[in-house]
Amino acid sequence: MTPAVASAAIEDFQQVFAAVRAEIARVVIGHENAIETILTAFFAGGHVLIEGVPGIGKTLIVRSLAEALNLSSNRIQFTVDLMPADITGTRIITESASGQRELSFVPGPIFTHLLLGDEINRATPKTQSALLEAMAEHQVTVAGTSYRLMPPFFVLATLNPIEMEGTYQLPEAQLDRFLFKVLLAYPSEAELIRILATTTTADPPTIRPVLDPEQAPARVEGLKRLVREVLVAPHVEQYVARLVRLTTPAAARGDGDAEVEVRRYVTYGASPRGAQSLVLGAKVMALLDGRPHVTYDDVDKLAVAALRHRLVMSFAAEAAGVAPAHIVERVLVAARRLRS
Amino acid sequence: MTGLRAFTSLVSVRDAMPELTPTGAVDVVQRQVRRVRRRKNLYELQRALYWAIAAGAGLATFLLPLALFAPARLFAGAAWGTLAVLAGFALILLAATRRRWLAAPRAIAWIESQSPLAGRLRTLVELATRPNGGRGFFHALLVSEVGRDLEAWTPRRVVPRAVPRAALATALAALVLLVSVAQLASFAPPPTPAVGVSDQPLAGERSVTPDDAAGGERVVVAPGVPSDDDAEPSPVRDDVPSRLSNLSSQIQENVRQQVWGKAWERVRDALARAGTSGGAARDGQETNGDEVTANDTEDWEAARSPSATGAPRRRPGVGKQTAESDEAKADQNQDQATTHDADRETQSDDANGGGGAGTGTAPHLFGGPTVDPAGSGSFELALAARMRTDRAHGKRGTRAAGPSADPDAQPALAAEQRRESAAHRMTVPAAYETVVREVFAHRRVETEQP
Numbered sequence: 001m002t003p004a005v006a007s008a009a010i011e012d013f014q015q016v017f018a019a020v021r022a023e024i025a026r027v028v029i030g031h032e033n034a035i036e037t038i039l040t041a042f043f044a045g046g047h048v049l050i051e052g053v054p055g056i057g058k059t060l061i062v063r064s065l066a067e068a069l070n071l072s073s074n075r076i077q078f079t080v081d082l083m084p085a086d087i088t089g090t091r092i093i094t095e096s097a098s099g100q101r102e103l104s105f106v107p108g109p110i111f112t113h114l115l116l117g118d119e120i121n122r123a124t125p126k127t128q129s130a131l132l133e134a135m136a137e138h139q140v141t142v143a144g145t146s147y148r149l150m151p152p153f154f155v156l157a158t159l160n161p162i163e164m165e166g167t168y169q170l171p172e173a174q175l176d177r178f179l180f181k182v183l184l185a186y187p188s189e190a191e192l193i194r195i196l197a198t199t200t201t202a203d204p205p206t207i208r209p210v211l212d213p214e215q216a217p218a219r220v221e222g223l224k225r226l227v228r229e230v231l232v233a234p235h236v237e238q239y240v241a242r243l244v245r246l247t248t249p250a251a252a253r254g255d256g257d258a259e260v261e262v263r264r265y266v267t268y269g270a271s272p273r274g275a276q277s278l279v280l281g282a283k284v285m286a287l288l289d290g291r292p293h294v295t296y297d298d299v300d301k302l303a304v305a306a307l308r309h310r311l312v313m314s315f316a317a318e319a320a321g322v323a324p325a326h327i328v329e330r331v332l333v334a335a336r337r338l339r340s
Numbered sequence: 341m342t343g344l345r346a347f348t349s350l351v352s353v354r355d356a357m358p359e360l361t362p363t364g365a366v367d368v369v370q371r372q373v374r375r376v377r378r379r380k381n382l383y384e385l386q387r388a389l390y391w392a393i394a395a396g397a398g399l400a401t402f403l404l405p406l407a408l409f410a411p412a413r414l415f416a417g418a419a420w421g422t423l424a425v426l427a428g429f430a431l432i433l434l435a436a437t438r439r440r441w442l443a444a445p446r447a448i449a450w451i452e453s454q455s456p457l458a459g460r461l462r463t464l465v466e467l468a469t470r471p472n473g474g475r476g477f478f479h480a481l482l483v484s485e486v487g488r489d490l491e492a493w494t495p496r497r498v499v500p501r502a503v504p505r506a507a508l509a510t511a512l513a514a515l516v517l518l519v520s521v522a523q524l525a526s527f528a529p530p531p532t533p534a535v536g537v538s539d540q541p542l543a544g545e546r547s548v549t550p551d552d553a554a555g556g557e558r559v560v561v562a563p564g565v566p567s568d569d570d571a572e573p574s575p576v577r578d579d580v581p582s583r584l585s586n587l588s589s590q591i592q593e594n595v596r597q598q599v600w601g602k603a604w605e606r607v608r609d610a611l612a613r614a615g616t617s618g619g620a621a622r623d624g625q626e627t628n629g630d631e632v633t634a635n636d637t638e639d640w641e642a643a644r645s646p647s648a649t650g651a652p653r654r655r656p657g658v659g660k661q662t663a664e665s666d667e668a669k670a671d672q673n674q675d676q677a678t679t680h681d682a683d684r685e686t687q688s689d690d691a692n693g694g695g696g697a698g699t700g701t702a703p704h705l706f707g708g709p710t711v712d713p714a715g716s717g718s719f720e721l722a723l724a725a726r727m728r729t730d731r732a733h734g735k736r737g738t739r740a741a742g743p744s745a746d747p748d749a750q751p752a753l754a755a756e757q758r759r760e761s762a763a764h765r766m767t768v769p770a771a772y773e774t775v776v777r778e779v780f781a782h783r784r785v786e787t788e789q790p
Contacts, residue, residue, distance in 0.1 A: 006481035229477035233463035234470075235449075292478030292485070293463040 006292060013223055013287050017043065019210040023068040026205045028057050029198060030191035034182045035061060037305050038156065040288075044280035045224050046179020047135050047155040049120075049170075049309060056184050058158045062116040067207035070216040071113035071152065078123035080166060084130035088140045089147075105142060110134050113150060113217065117157035121167040128174055131155065135177045152220045172268070172312060179277045180302070181309035230283035231293040235339075237279070240299055243335040244275040247311060247327065258334035261327060265317035270310040277306040296339060304328045365483045366468040369461060372490060373447050379495040380442045380450075383504060388437040390507035395429045397514035401521050407595040408525050416588035455493040460485050522599055529603030532610050 017039060024035050034050070038061060041048045050058050059075065066073030076087060089108030095101050109115065110131070120128060134140050138149045157178070159170075175181075187195060198205055211219050245251040248269025252259035262269070282298035289298070308324040317327075399422045406415045442450055448462045464486050467479075491497075596604045 001477050001480055003481040003484035006478050009477070010481075226477070231463055231467060231476060231478050231482060233459065233466045235462060235466060236459075291458060291460070292481045293460055295459040 009226055010287055010290055010292065013043075013226055014290065016210060016219070016223060017288060020065070020068045023207050023210060024061065024064045027064045027198075027207060028061050029195045030187045031057065031061070031184060034184055037180055037182050037302070038065070040281050040284045040302070041179040042152075042154050043220075043223055043227055044179060044277070044284050045152075045227075046277055046280065047157070047177065049157050049159065049175070049178040049181045050184055051159040051161055051181065052184030053162055053186065054160060056186060058156075058184060059116060059118065062114055062156045064207050065156075066114040068210050069113075069220060070209040070211045070213040071220070072150075073114035073116065074109040074112040075116040075118060076109050077118045078120045078127070080122060080124065082123045082127050084127050085142075087127065087130045088134070088142055091143050103143075105145065105147065107147070108140075110140060111147075111149060113152055113154065115153070115155045117155060119160050119167075120157040121159050121170055123168065125168055125171055128168065128170060131157075132174060132177065150217065152217060152224065172310075175309050176271050176273050178309060179281065180305040182305060227280065227283045227287060230286050230291075232279055232283070233293065236282070236294050236296065236299065239296055239335065239339060240275050240278050240282075242338050243299070243303065243331060244270045244272070244278070244307070246331045246335055247274075247307060254334075256334050258327075258330040261322070261330055265314050265320070265322045266311050266327060267314045268312035270307045274307050274310045278302060281306055296336075300332060300336075303332050307331075365486060366465055368490070369465055369486060372494070373451065373465075376451055376493065376495045376498050377442045377444065377447050379499045379502070383499055383502065384437055384440045384442075387440075387504040387507045388433050390504060390511040391433055392430065393511040394507065394514040395426060395433075397511065397518045399426055401514065401518045404518070404521050404525060404595065404599075407592045408599060412589050412592060415592050419588045419591065451493050451498055454498045455489070457489055457493065460489070461493070526599050526601075529600045530607050532603075532606040 021035060021039060024039075025032065028035065038048050038050075042065070050061075052058055062075070063073060065071075076082070085108065087108050087110050089106050089111065091103040091105050093101050094104045117131065120131075134149060134153070135155050138151065138153050139146045140149065141147075155178075160167075209216075246258060246269075247262060247266060249263045249266050251269070252262035252266075278299055279294070281302040282294045285298035285301055286292070286294045304325050307328045311324040311327060313322070313324060313327075316322075403415075403419060403422055406418045410418070448465055451457070452459060452461055460482055464482050600607075
């Protein structure tokens with residue numbers, strides 16, 4: 001591959017990314033960082049867990065993303081009585097023209113490009129686990145038969161942090177499958193004024209698709225593959241490995257502040273998936289910066305989003321009010337000193 | 341000008357960056373990294389060297405006046421202290437140089453920290469070590485960018501200065517200062533002291549040796565002063581000179597020799613004569629019959645007498661004392677020396693000891709004339725009599741108590757025979773006595789006589 005082609009590919013990626021971000025920004029007021037993180041996870045091939053109070057635009061972001069990319073999208077409102085089959089689909093008895101009855105598979109709402117799982121923590125763990133296979137392997141198995149999901153497949157689940165009664169904590173295995181966790185903050189006063197000005201008019205802004213509908217899935221997959229082509233030097237990989245290992249109490253043996261806090265407040269650290277998500281996200285960051293290779297700064301930018309939901313905090317941390325993001329930031333400071 | 345142009349074109353050709361290819365990119369990069377390393381490490385070596393020179397010259401500038409003017413003990417303390425400081429500085433310098441030294445494993449990381457390369461150089465080199473490192477969609481682009489950036493991290497750009505100016509300037513300044521101090525010191529050689537002999541101890545004065553600070557216009561040779569705590573001779577001296585102190589003394593001697601040359605040799609000879617004058621004086625007293633026994637156990641010491649014209653100089657060995665006590669002691673010694681001179685001059689006819697210390701002269705400095713010059717074939721002139729006790733066998737100033745006044749009492753004998761240096765007496769034919777005495781004897785200045 002010639003340098004010119006590679007350079008053009010990077011420019012194409014940057015243009016698509018910027019265009020999608022701009023289209024979403026027409027509808028979603030504020031949340032610029034959150035939108036960039038969500039888009040980063042999308043092009044990195046991961047899924048995003050969004051935590052935020054109701055009414056701040058979680059569903060709007062997903063819908064806008066789907067419209068901008070010209071991809072299909074579904075929304076599932078997770079409730080206590082939601083069953084796995086309601087997500088994955090089920091087999092029903094159908095009668096053919098000849099009168100023969102047979103079991104045929106009816107795909108559930110998961111068979112889409114972009115899936116919004118609203119308030120995912122309201123469903124039972126059994127139902128939540130229905131997403132596990134789909135998120136990790138991009139396939140659904142029903143009655144022993146596996147069905148491939150259409151690429152690209154992107155899950156954006158939301159958590160409501162204020163209505164915790166009747167909710168089920170997401171299992172660690174489920175959490176680990178989200179590339180990033182994004183916190184949507186309450187909009188500022190200026191953003192709120194802009195929201196009022198744009199959403200209460202007779203002609204609210206709409207999304208103009210960035211990609212051609214027929215070619216959108218292939219273009220997105222091509223861009224996702226381009227992300228994986230970004231070069232990562234061994235020293236960056238070593239940095240990521242050190243960073244992730246520092247979040248585990250067993251590996252945090254030093255006497256630094258980060259190590260002490262990890263041993264005190266963290267029960268289980270980030271998994272290898274955390275390291276993978278860091279590198280994938282850093283690759284997107286490198287492309288956005290016009291580079292064919294990853295640097296330390298790319299990793300640092302996404303460390304909190306990639307690691308905070310993977311830390312299992314101890315009771316001492318809950319009692320002391322120590323958030324996982326605080327631990328990740330401390331670990332980042334410690335890891336920077338270990339840069340080779 | 342033509343040569344300069346040719347050189348410039350040669351340098352530009354040498355610095356021209358080759359076109360990078362994916363296969364040879366790493367080699368080109370590694371070559372340039374080596375060039376950067378060489379320049380950087382040479383720079384650091386120079387910096388360390390210049391700082392070492394600056395520190396050495398600075399400390400030498402501090403030590404030089406001490407070597408020239410301070411007593412041996414003070415110089416020894418300062419020298420070893422300075423050596424310790426120099427060793428500490430050398431360690432710090434070594435650690436700093438080691439920290440700044442650009443080793444091969446961290447050379448690329450350092451270069452990237454100095455240039456806006458955004459990690460691409462390191463990525464290229466590190467990925468080249470992997471089996472499939474040379475492949476990939478973006479590898480060609482990375483090579484292209486590295487080739488474009490080669491100009492951005494040339495040795496001259498990464499290490500802009502070939503010479504550490506601050507360190508070099510400091511080293512030169514320190515050297516200039518050292519040379520200046522040495523030159524100034526060479527213009528102030530010590531005065532050659534006049535040597536005189538006193539038959540009374542100079543209380544509180546310390547012996548003068550050639551290692552002591554130079555200076556003083558008069559050196560009085562006098563018997564040592566016995567002290568109470570020295571009544572019992574100690575088998576081991578407290579101030580036995582060690583190798584280290586000998587070394588510092590040698591250094592001090594060499595420095596004085598180098599800076600002052602013949603002027604210092606004259607001072608040293610004068611001090612050496614002071615040592616012999618003690619013996620000469622004792623020899624004279626030996627001829628006094630009964631006094632021989634009492635004086636035989638005494639050491640003769642050469643003590644610096646304060647200048648008659650200038651302010652009293654600081655005495656060697658009394659550095660810990662206050663200036664007031666120094667001045668008081670100097671006054672006391674000056675009085676004693678003056679008294680001794682007067683005694684010597686008044687007693688010179690009776691006692692044949694060496695007189696004439698001070699500005700006054702004594703015609704019988706080397707003893708009275710022979711009663712019957714023609715009666716013997718020769719006479720003895722105590723020109724180089726050395727009768728000082730060996731200091732290695734007793735603490736300085738230590739001497740046994742004199743024999744009891746009771747003639748029946750048995751005197752306490754020493755444990756061993758006292759070691760003495762050989763006495764040098766020049767045997768001169770009696771016929772030359774008049775001439776010799778004319779040559780060696782001081783002339784009395786009539787105007788100074790009371």
